[in-house]
Amino acid sequence: MSGGPGQVGVLDVGCFSAHLVVVDDPALHPVLSHKTRLRLDLSLDGNAGVRRSGVDQVVAAVREARHVAERAGVRELLPWATSVLRDAPNAAEVFAEVERRTGVALRSLSGVEEARLAYLAARRWFGADVGPMVVLDIGGGTVEVAAGSTGEPVLAASLPYGARTLSRCQVDPEVLRASLLESMDALGDLRGHFAVGCSKVFQQLARLSGARPQRDGPDVRRTLRVEDLRRWARRLAAMPDRQRARLPGISRHRAGQSAAGAVVAEALMTAAGHDEVAICPWSTREGLLLTLIGAGDDEICRVA
Incomplete structure (x- = not known):
C-alpha cells in the first residue's frame, strides 16, 4: 500500500465524500489528501438501494481519486466503502460496476x-x-x-x-x-x-x-x-x-x-x-x- 517509501493510502468512499488520504508516519500527517463531494443520500431508493445517479457519482469520484494517486506516484492504496454502499441491497452490483468502469475494486469492512x-x-x-x-x-x-x-x-x-x-x-x-x-x-x-x-x-x-x-x-x-x-x-x-x-x-x-x-x-x-x-x-x-x-x-x- 505504498507510493514513496513507507507510504500507505486509503480511499474512503462514504455517503458524502470520497476521500483519498496518503500518510507516511504514525502521526498520520497527510502527504496527500484529495476529497470529492458526494450526495449518495439523494441517490437512494425506498429500500436504500443505490440508484444509477449514485453509481455514476461513485464511479467518477473513484476514477478521479485513482488518477490523483497515480499522478502522485501512489501505486497501491486500500479503497473501502462505508455502510451506505456496504449495506445497500444492490451492493454487489454497485461494487462490480465500479470495478468494471474504474479498475478499482472497492472493499467493505464489517x-x-x-x-x-x-x-x-x-x-x-x-x-x-x-x-x-x-x-x-x-x-x-x-x-x-x-x-x-x-x-x-x-x-x-x-x-x-x-x-x-x-x-x-x-x-x-x-x-x-x-x-x-x-x-x-x-x-x-x-x-x-x-x-x-x-x-x-x-x-x-x-x-x-x-x-x-x-x-x-x-x-x-x-x-x-x-x-x-x-x-x-x-x-x-x-x-x-x-x-x-x-x-x-x-x-x-x-x-x-x-x-x-x-x-x-x-x-x-x-x-x-x-x-x-x-x-x-x-x-x-x-x-x-x-x-x-x-x-x-x-x-x-x-x-x-
Whole structure:
C-alpha cells in the first residue's frame, strides 16, 4: 500500500465524500489528501438501494481519486466503502460496476471491524493513561461501540441506528432509547470507562454546543455534554433543514440528518451511562491507516 517509501493510502468512499488520504508516519500527517463531494443520500431508493445517479457519482469520484494517486506516484492504496454502499441491497452490483468502469475494486469492512478500528484510532490519540475506554461512533447507517483497556478492544459491536437510517424511518426517540439501552446492557457496565465520541456527527454536535471550531486545530480539547445535546436535539427537530445548515458546525449536506444524529447521540450516551464524551478527531479511517502503516502501541499518543 505504498507510493514513496513507507507510504500507505486509503480511499474512503462514504455517503458524502470520497476521500483519498496518503500518510507516511504514525502521526498520520497527510502527504496527500484529495476529497470529492458526494450526495449518495439523494441517490437512494425506498429500500436504500443505490440508484444509477449514485453509481455514476461513485464511479467518477473513484476514477478521479485513482488518477490523483497515480499522478502522485501512489501505486497501491486500500479503497473501502462505508455502510451506505456496504449495506445497500444492490451492493454487489454497485461494487462490480465500479470495478468494471474504474479498475478499482472497492472493499467493505464489517460494522464490528469498523468499531475496532475506531477504537484503535481513539486509543492512539488519547493514549494509555486514560485507562479503560469506550468509543462511540455514529455513522450514517450504523452505530459502532468498542471498549477495552489496552491497544485492542475487548468488545466491539455495530448497531443499526445510524443518523441517515433514523432520518429515513422516523423512529420514536423513546423506542430508540429502549433499544439502545438493551443493546448496551448486553455489552456490560461501561460507566467507569473514559468515554470518547468519534465521527462527524459527534464533532458537529460538539461545535453546535460550543466547542471550538475545527480551524483551531485537532489538538484542542473538545467535549460534548448530554445536557447540551438534549437541548439541541429538541431545537433541531423543530427546524427546517435550511435553518439547521446556518448553525455552527452543521454543514449543508448533513443538515437533513442532524436532528436524527442528535437523538442517536443522546440515546447512545445515556445508554452507555455517560454525561460527557471527549471528542476524537480520528475514527475508522485513521484506525485503518494506523493498521496499514504498522504503528506500534507506543509510537503515538496525542492527548487533546
